[in-house]
Amino acid sequence: MSSEPIERRISYLGDRLRGRRCLICGKEYFDLRDYCGNCGRKSFGKMADIDFFFEKGKLELCTLVNEPTNKFRKFGSYVYGIVSFHDGRVRVPGRITDMLIEDEEIDYSALEGKEVVPRFRRRYSVGKSDIIPTISLAFTFADEYYPHQEYVILKPKKEYETPGIVGYGFYTSRFRIKEDGLERAVPFIDEDAITAAVEAGKLALIHSGVDHSLIGKVYVGSESNPYAVKPIASKVAQVLMLGEEDEGVQGVDAIDTEFACKAATSMFKDAVALVNYPKMGIQYAMVIGADNSQAAPRDCPGGELDFFVGFGGCAYIFGKTDVIAEVEGWFSCTSDTPDFWRRDGEPYPMHGGRFTGDPAYFKHIRKAAKKLMEKMNLKVSDINYFVPHQPNIPFPVKIARELGFKEEQYLPGLQFGRFGNTYSGSSPLGLAAVLDIAKPYERILLVSYGSGAGSDAYCFMTTSQILEKRDRQKMTVRYQAENPHIKYVDYYTYRRLKIGL
Numbered sequence: 001m002s003s004e005p006i007e008r009r010i011s012y013l014g015d016r017l018r019g020r021r022c023l024i025c026g027k028e029y030f031d032l033r034d035y036c037g038n039c040g041r042k043s044f045g046k047m048a049d050i051d052f053f054f055e056k057g058k059l060e061l062c063t064l065v066n067e068p069t070n071k072f073r074k075f076g077s078y079v080y081g082i083v084s085f086h087d088g089r090v091r092v093p094g095r096i097t098d099m100l101i102e103d104e105e106i107d108y109s110a111l112e113g114k115e116v117v118p119r120f121r122r123r124y125s126v127g128k129s130d131i132i133p134t135i136s137l138a139f140t141f142a143d144e145y146y147p148h149q150e151y152v153i154l155k156p157k158k159e160y161e162t163p164g165i166v167g168y169g170f171y172t173s174r175f176r177i178k179e180d181g182l183e184r185a186v187p188f189i190d191e192d193a194i195t196a197a198v199e200a201g202k203l204a205l206i207h208s209g210v211d212h213s214l215i216g217k218v219y220v221g222s223e224s225n226p227y228a229v230k231p232i233a234s235k236v237a238q239v240l241m242l243g244e245e246d247e248g249v250q251g252v253d254a255i256d257t258e259f260a261c262k263a264a265t266s267m268f269k270d271a272v273a274l275v276n277y278p279k280m281g282i283q284y285a286m287v288i289g290a291d292n293s294q295a296a297p298r299d300c301p302g303g304e305l306d307f308f309v310g311f312g313g314c315a316y317i318f319g320k321t322d323v324i325a326e327v328e329g330w331f332s333c334t335s336d337t338p339d340f341w342r343r344d345g346e347p348y349p350m351h352g353g354r355f356t357g358d359p360a361y362f363k364h365i366r367k368a369a370k371k372l373m374e375k376m377n378l379k380v381s382d383i384n385y386f387v388p389h390q391p392n393i394p395f396p397v398k399i400a401r402e403l404g405f406k407e408e409q410y411l412p413g414l415q416f417g418r419f420g421n422t423y424s425g426s427s428p429l430g431l432a433a434v435l436d437i438a439k440p441y442e443r444i445l446l447v448s449y450g451s452g453a454g455s456d457a458y459c460f461m462t463t464s465q466i467l468e469k470r471d472r473q474k475m476t477v478r479y480q481a482e483n484p485h486i487k488y489v490d491y492y493t494y495r496r497l498k499i500g501l
Contacts, residue, residue, distance in 0.1 A: 013031065013032065014123075014134075014135040014136060014137055015120065015134055015135060015136055015235075015238065015239045016051065016053055016136065016238070016239055016241065017030075017051065017052035017053045017055075017092075017118055017136045017137070018032060018049065018050070018051055018052070018053075019031065019032075019049075019050045019051075019052060019090060020032055020033055020047040020048065020049060020050065021047065021048045021049075021050050022036035022038065022039055022043050022046065022047060023043075023046040023047070023048055024036065024039045024042065024043055024046055025038050025039055025043075027039075027089070028050060028085075028086060028089045028090045029090070030052075030090050030091075030092050032049075033047065034047060035047065051241075052085050052090070052092075052118065053118055053120075053136055053202075053239070054149075054150070054151040054202070054206075055085055055086075055118070056115055056116070056117055056142055056148040057083040057084060057085045057092075057115070057116050057117075057118070057139065058083065058084050058085075058113065058114070058115055058116065059081050059082075059083055059096070059111055059112055059113065059114050059115075059116050059139070059141075060081070060082045060083065060084050060088075060091070060112060060113075061081050061082045061112060062079050062080065062081030062082075062096065062108055062109075062111055062112055063079070063080055063081065063108070064077060064078075064079055064101070064108050065077060065078050065079070065080050071124035071125045071126065072124050072125070073125070074125050074189060074501050075124075075189065075190075075501075076100075076101060077101035078095055078096065078097075078099065078101060079095070079096040079099060079101075079108060079111065080093070080094070080095050080096070081093070081094065081096065081111075081112075082094075083116055083137075083139055092137060093137065094116075094118075094137040094138060094139050095137065095138050095139070096111070096116070096138075096139055096140070096141075097119055097121055097138040097139065097140060097188060097190055098119075098140050098145070098146075098173070098174055098175075098188050098487075100487065100489070100493070111141075114141050114142075114143065115141070115142040115143065115148065116139035116140065116141055116142060117139060117140055117141075117142050117146055117147070117148045118136045118137070118138070118139055119136065119138045119139060119140050119146070119195075119199070120134065120135075120136045120138075120195050120198040120199060120202075120239060121134065121135065121136075121138040121188075121190040121191060121195055122134055122135075122190040122191070122192065122195065122500070122501050123135045123190075124501060125501040126501075132192075132194070132226055132227075134194065134195070134235070134239075136239070138190065144174075144485040145174035145480075145483050145485040145486070146174075146475070147474050147475070149203070149206045149472075149474050149475070150206070151202075151205060151206045152209060153209060153210070153211045153212075154209035154322075156321035156322050157321075157322055157465075158321065158322055158465070159320055159321050160320050160321070160323045160326060160463070161320075162320075162323070162326040162327065162328070163272045163275045163276045163318060163319060163320045163323065163326070163327060164272070164318065164319075164320075164323040164324070164325050164326035164327045164460065164463075165316055165317070165318060165323065165324055165325040165327075165435070165460070166208045166210060166284065166317045166318060166319040166321065166322055166323055166324065167204050167205070167206075167207040167208020167209070167210060167316075167317045167324070167469065168203075168204050168207060168208075168314070168315060168316045168317070168431075168432055168435060169199075169200050169201070169202065169203025169204035169205075169206065169207055169314070169315050169432075169473070169475070170200060170203070170312065170313070170314045170315075170425075170428075170429055170432040170433075170475070170476075170477055170480065171196055171199040171200040171202075171203055171312060171313050171314075171315075171475065171480075172185040172196070172310070172311060172312030172313075172419055172422070172480055173185055173186060173187050173188050173191060173311055173312075174188075174483065174485055174486055174487055175187070175188055175486075175487050175488075175489055175497060176486055176487070176488050176489070177488065177489055177490075177491065177494045178488055179307070181417075182393075182416075182417045182420075183417065183418050183419070183420070183481075184308070184309065184310045184311075184419060184420030185310045185311045185312050185419045185420055185422070186311060186489060186494050186497050186498060187292050187311040187497060187498060187500065188497055189496070189497050189500055189501060190500070190501055191292070191311070191500070192224070192226050192292050192500060193222045193224045193225055193226065193232060193290045193291050193292050193313070194225075194226065194232050194235055194236075194290075196290040196291075196292070196311065196312055196313030196425075197220050197222070197232055197233075197235075197236050197288045197290035197313050197315070198235065198236050198239050198240065199313065200288055200290060200312075200313035200314055200315035200425075201218075201236055201240050201286060201288055201313075201315045202240060203315065203473070203475055204286065204315035204316065204317050205240065205317070206472060206473075207469060207472050207473045208317045208322075208469070209322070209469070209472065210284050210317055210319070212240055212241050212242055213241070213242075213243060213244050213245070214283045214284050215240075215242040215243060215252055215284050215285070215286050215317070216243060216251075216252060216253065216274070216280075216281065216282030216283060216284065216285060217252065217253045217254075217271065217274055217282055217285040217286070218233050218236055218237055218242055218252055218253070218254045218255075218285070218286045218287075218288070219233065219255055219256075219257055219264070219267040219270070219271065219285070219286070219287045219288065220232040220233040220236055220254075220255075220256050220257070220264075220288045220289075220290065221256070221257045221258065221259070221262075221263025221264035221265075221266070221267060221287070221288065221289045221290075221424040222256065222258070222263060222289070222290050222291050222423075222424050223258055223260055223261075223263060223291060223294075223342075223349075223423055223424060224291045224292045224293065224294050224423070225256065225258075228344070231254065231255065231256040232256055232290070233254035233255050233256050234254050236254065236286075236288065237250045237252050237254040238250060242254070242286065259450040259452065259454065260340060260423070260424075260450035260451040260452050260453075261389055261391070261421075261423045261424055261426055261427070261448065261449060261450045261451065262389070262424070262427075262448040262449060262450030262454060262455065262456055263289060263424045263450065264287055264288060264289025264314070264424045264425070264428055264448075265289070265427060265428065265446070265448035265456040265458070266332070266448075266450070266454075266456055267287045268287055268316070268318070268327070268330070268456065268458060269327075269330050269332075269456070269458075270285075271285035271286075271287050271316075271318040272318055272327050274318075275318050275319050275320055276320065283319055283320075283321075284317055284318065284319040285317070285318045285319070286315060286316070286317050286318075287315070287316050287318065288313060288314070288315040288316075289313065289314050289315075289422075289423075289424035289425040289426075289428045290312070290313030290314070290424060290425055291311070291312075291313075291422055291423035291424045291425055292311050292498070292500075293309035293310055293311060293420070293421055293422060293423045294309065294342070294347075294348055294349055295308075295309045295348060295349075296347075296348035297495060300348070301350070302348050302349065302350045302351070304351075305348075305349070305351065308391060308392055308416075308420060308421045309420055309421055309423075310416075310419045310420025310421050310422045310423075311419075311420075311422065311498075312419055312422040312425050312429065313422075313425050314422075314425040314428035314429050314431075314432055316428065322465055322469075323463055323465065324435070324462060324463055324465050324466040324469055325435065325438075325444065325460040325461065325462045325463065325466065326460065326461045326462075326463060327458060327459070327460060328376065328443075328459040328460065328461050329372060329375060329376050329458075329459045330372065330456065330457060330458045330459070331368055331371045331372040331375060331456075331457045332368065332454060332455065332456045332457070333364055333367045333368050333371070333454060333455055334364075334453070334454035335359075335363075335364070335453055335454070336452075336453075337359060337360050337363075337364075337451075337452065337453035338352065338451075338452065338453075339351060339352045339356040339360035339361075339451050339452070339453060340352065340356060340360075340451030340452070341451070341452070351451075356391075356451070357395070360451065360453050361389070361391070361395055361399075361449050361453075362395070362398070362399055362402075364449055364453055364454055364455035365388050365389065365399050365447045365449050365455050366399060366402070366403070367455065368447050368455035368456065368457035369386075369388075369399075369403055369445065369447045369455075369457050370403070371457070372445070372457040372458075372459060373445070376459060378443075378459070380403065380404040380405055380409075382443060383405070383409065383443050383444070383445045383459075384409065384438070384442040384443050384444065385409055385410075385412060385413055385434045385438065385442065385443075385444045385445070386400055386403070386405045386409045386410045386413070386444075386445050386447075387410070387413035387427055387430040387431050387434055387444065387445065387446045387447070388400060388410070388413075388427065388430075388447045388448075388449070389426050389427045389447065389448050389449035389450075389455075390414060390415065390416040390421065390426050390427070390430060391416075391421045391426070391449075392416060392421070393414070393416050393417060396410065396414055396416070397410070397414070412433060412434050412437060413430035413431065413433050413434045414430065415429050415430055415433050415477060415481070418481040419481070426448075427446055427447070427448040427449070428448075429477065430446070431444065431446050431460075432477050433477040433478070435462070435466065436470075436473070436476045436477055436478060438462045438466060439462065439466075439467075440462055440463060440464045440466055440467060441461065441462060441463070441464075442461070442462045443459065443460070443461050443462075444459070444460040444461075444462070445457065445458075445459055446458045446459075446460065
């Protein structure tokens, strides 16, 4: 087992795939050395940082590991190889992830020469009391489910009086389980809420074009943090290099939030308030909802949830420049309604059966939606899209119809049948699906729900810039829902992958 100091040094380099380039001869290194081996002393102070995390590499050599040992045993068989960056100037070892090695014959030499993209994943198995090791020396093929997307920092074109969404990203695994005509996203064995949060944040940065060093606040909402005491947000901040860096510390405020499935949407208003208050000095704030939704096996108490849970993360960047959807208003409501809970130390949540409908889900969404519409003097006909929390299909359809919305208003955001209930990422995922297709100057009503219980209602108005940024987002919700490289698994494999390393 690695000690904490060793683990921190490994993760600081490997999580971020950082290196250095000599400004004299151009030689590159996969470490943070202060001098160049070619140029010697004259290169001190002339070594520039380089970042491979957003780059595309090439798998030069690979081999099949048939019998992993010790900490890698849970992977089963896997492919390991040498990946090169920048036309071979830097070579690093790495594991090919998201591959279920089955009985059929595969020509692994045919994989050599293919382009790959870094993925942020767990490294190997550890005990329950140990630090979870992570790394970005895990790769997927760029011509399959995860395409390479270049991260280009752009100079803002326009400042808005009203803050809003500047960019967003949705991330889920290529693995799915299909039952009764419904699909649900399944994490690969090396994925969890932390990896989903980082990947979603990465996609949001790419879509927004925002300089990562200008993110002054990051919130991560989740109810499946693999730690009882340790934030997810600190890992997100370090891997994505949010805020200005100084001596290995990120100049960003990072915090976790928890309120069941509205842990992320609760922070939308906080993010808007921060970026709208100049004296705080925060230009952009990132909000992420990510969960590896928990459920007991079906033959255990509480196992009913196992038919509905999904996996994924959704990230939003808020600011006042190049806004794609302005926040027009919000309303929140709360009550002590214990419809769903997980006691400290218990591995799986429990729920209150019929109690989860009224007076829980329906009461709070109904109240939040009606109060916000009343506050803003809006009618149902003034709203183009309605996106409620979606723990299943009947609940959001029922509340949408009760409020008077038509299918064309609520179906575009209804994504449960493709990904399952992604908990903190559920209503943010529905919002992302709508933003993927919305036209300028269309109004979106988002109403989240979190057990325990409460709802957040938000009204967004899209801007003309929503079309300008659309081409930057390859990993749209539809792309991930209809991708030809989706891998379907059976129930046994689903449970094995979900339990993870």
